[in-house]
Amino acid sequence: MSTSSAVSGIQPFRIEIPQADLDYLHDRLAHARWPGDAPGGEWTRGVPLPYLKELAEYWRTRYDWRAQEAELNRYPQFTTEIDGQRIHFLHVRSEQPGAKPLLITHGFPSSVAEFTHLIEPLVDPAEGQAFHVVAPSLPGYAFSTPLSGPGWAMGRTARAWAxxxxxxxxxxxGVHGGDVGAGVSGMVGGLDGEHVIGVHVVTDPLTAANVATFIPGMADRLDANDPVDKLILDRMDDFAKEGSGYLAIQNSRPQTIGYGLVDSPLLQLAWIAEKVHEWTDLPVDRDQLLTTVSLYWFTGSGASAAHTLYEQAHSSEWGAPSAVPQGFAVFGADDTVRRLVPAPADAHWTEFRRGRHFPAMEAPAELAADLRAFFEPLK
Structure with missing residues (x-):
């Protein structure tokens, strides 16, 4: 960290959850009230009862928060205040010569714990480009709480990151991100192009189709007689009818759902576990998943994260075009993504057949390799 950090209001931070908070979580899980299982017991109506019961019992009796807390605390962490908002971030510097600074941003429903298997391959790779990694918690997420007020959509976050x-x-x-983090990263490149050497984002076919449902006139631009366009239209329709409920309520009534997310560990667990199940096709480490759930629970950030989604849904700021080099890593790739992602002709483009929405958890080695391949030639 530079010598100016002390005068910039940057303070060292260490995660230390009180034992009373752990005891309270375990007690709530032990005395949970359970609904009956959904007819058919499948995922079509939400998280199946047997799945969540088993996961909640593991969280209560076998998951070791203290071990995961110690793992996160291996990485230097800091807080600072920017634009009135407390910002928490990991800052892991490489000892390798020629390391490049890389700002990486998580999305929803995630946290910096998503990057615990990605950071070391970036900071200390066996070969190729190394990085100094800066990984902030989005405003309203984990230890970047409480929210200082309204207005924390992606544009304001991008200015804070710069x-x-x-x-x-x-x-x-360089900047990298996925989901909300991809939007923030693109905006950082647009507003701070004088300093950004390149923007690298990850996406997948379902995420690309889901985002397309919010683009005015997108459906009219697609030809239902074309097989690829038809697949996109079907995915957009499926998301609108079956997959967008979680987003609709957060985009419209974040305070209402917030009461449940902050008060019920079962709801917070189901809220995140459902999306990880739906949006992955490679195994995700269960302890890593529960670390993110625990971060939401201990900080009460389920509600504040929902408010930031509301802010973005009601924002008219979507960023200026970026002139810096762009890179795309597409996981679970098929022919649809090229039609949905407005990538420049000279963009770095890599397709992976497996992995989906959370590649830092599903395929960290592949993602790290693509980040090295993209950023290494950039000066």
Whole structure:
């Protein structure tokens, strides 16, 4: 970290959840009230009862928060205040010569715990480009709480990220993200192009189709007689009818769902576990999943994260075009993504057949390799 960090209001941070909070979580899980199982017991109506019971019991009796807390605390962590908002971030510097600063941003429903298997291959690779990794918690997520007020959509976050990198003394840096983090990363590239060397994002066919449902006139641009366009239209329709409920309520009534997310560990567990199940096709480490759920629970950030989704849904700011080099890593790739993602002709483009929405958890080695391949030639 630069010598200017102390005067920039950056403070060291360490995760230390009180034992009373752990005891309370275990007690709530032990005395949970359960509904009956859904007819048929399948995922079509939500998380099946047997699945959640088993996962909740593991969370209560076998999951070791203290071990996961110690694992996160291996990485240097800090907090600072930017634009009135407390920002928590990991800052892991590489000892390898020629390491490049890299700002990585998680999405929803995620946290910096998503990157615990990605950071070391970036900071200390066996070969190729190394990075100094900066991984902030989005405003309203985990320890970047409480929210200071309204307005924390992606544009304001991107401006905060540019300021964070300035405070850390990085004059040239790369950015990477997925989901909400992809949007924020693209905006950082657009507003701070003087300092950003490149923007790298991850996506997958279902995420691309889901995002397309919010683009005005997108359905009219697609030809139902074309097989690829028809697949996109079907996915958009399926998301609108069956998959968008979680987003609809957070985009419209974040405070209402927030009461349940903050008060019920079962709801917070189901809220995240459902999306990880639906949006992955490679195994995700169960302890890593529960670490993110625990971060939401201990910080009460289920509600504040929902409010940031509301802010974005009601924002008219979607960022200026970025002139910096762009890279795309498409997981679970098929022919639809090229039609949905507005990538420049000279963009770095890599397709992976497996993995989906959370590649940092599903396929961290492949993602790290693609980040090295994209950023290594950029000066």
């Amino acid at each position: 300021e964070l990198m300035r405070r850390l003394g990085y004059e040239r840096y």
